[in-house]
Amino acid sequence: MCLLIGPTGVGKTLLLKRLSSIGKGAFENLGQIPSTIATVGSNLVTVNIHKKHDITIRELGGSMGPIWQNYYKDCKTVIYMIDVCNRLQVSSACIQLLALLTHESLLKTPILLIFNKIDMPTRMTKSEIEALFRLQDIIKSAQQVISVVEISVHTGHGVQDVIKWIQKAQK
Numbered sequence: 001m002c003l004l005i006g007p008t009g010v011g012k013t014l015l016l017k018r019l020s021s022i023g024k025g026a027f028e029n030l031g032q033i034p035s036t037i038a039t040v041g042s043n044l045v046t047v048n049i050h051k052k053h054d055i056t057i058r059e060l061g062g063s064m065g066p067i068w069q070n071y072y073k074d075c076k077t078v079i080y081m082i083d084v085c086n087r088l089q090v091s092s093a094c095i096q097l098l099a100l101l102t103h104e105s106l107l108k109t110p111i112l113l114i115f116n117k118i119d120m121p122t123r124m125t126k127s128e129i130e131a132l133f134r135l136q137d138i139i140k141s142a143q144q145v146i147s148v149v150e151i152s153v154h155t156g157h158g159v160q161d162v163i164k165w166i167q168k169a170q171k
């Protein structure tokens with residue numbers, strides 16, 4: 001199982017919807033943007049994006065932060081998503097990220113960091129975020145292999161990179 005977490009409103013549920021429609025054969029940027037509501041609890045979806053087997057992804061709502069750790073034991077990979085427009089969320093997102101990277105159950109778990117909503121003109125730039133998160137320091141000091149992608153679930157930009165990472169990491 002792949003665990004999909006991150007603060008509220010960053011786009012986790014929308015990404016899951018995109019991945020399931022791509023798994024059903026739809027092109028990644030076709031169709032309207034489906035609406036989402038804040039996830040209370042968790043959202044379990046099986047997506048058909050791997051040649052050999054289906055992949056189960058569990059989203060935990062951002063408001064469930066205090067209980068995320070109950071799910072760390074059962075996951076093979078973790079995707080942590082961040083909203084590049086939400087400046088108010090940066091520091092808490094960073095603290096949450098550090099907590100998960102140092103959690104004993106996740107020390108060997110491959111981590112994908114997603115910076116989402118790069119379609120927005122009000123977005124923070126990549127270097128701005130990297131500085132705010134001290135990303136290079138985090139990557140250097142973490143025990144896990146951390147990959148980083150910038151995406152827009154709205155336009156579909158970068159979603160293929162997410163799929164490639166899941167296919168590789170979730171063998």
Ligand SMILES: Nc1nc2c(ncn2[C@@H]2O[C@H](COP(=O)(O)OP(=O)(O)OP(=O)(O)O)[C@@H](O)[C@H]2O)c(=O)[nH]1
Binds near residue numbers: 008033061154
């Ligand atoms: N502009 C823009 N908006 C996005 C993007 N991805 C998601 N959103 C919007 O962000 C809002 C929140 O998306 P959700 O997928 O519900 O967020 P979530 O991370 O599941 O939130 P919780 O379930 O509360 O933890 C929705 O209005 C989405 O349409 C994106 O790439 N660009």
Ligand SMILES: [Mg+2]
Binds near residue numbers: 012037038039059062
């Ligand atoms: Mg959600």
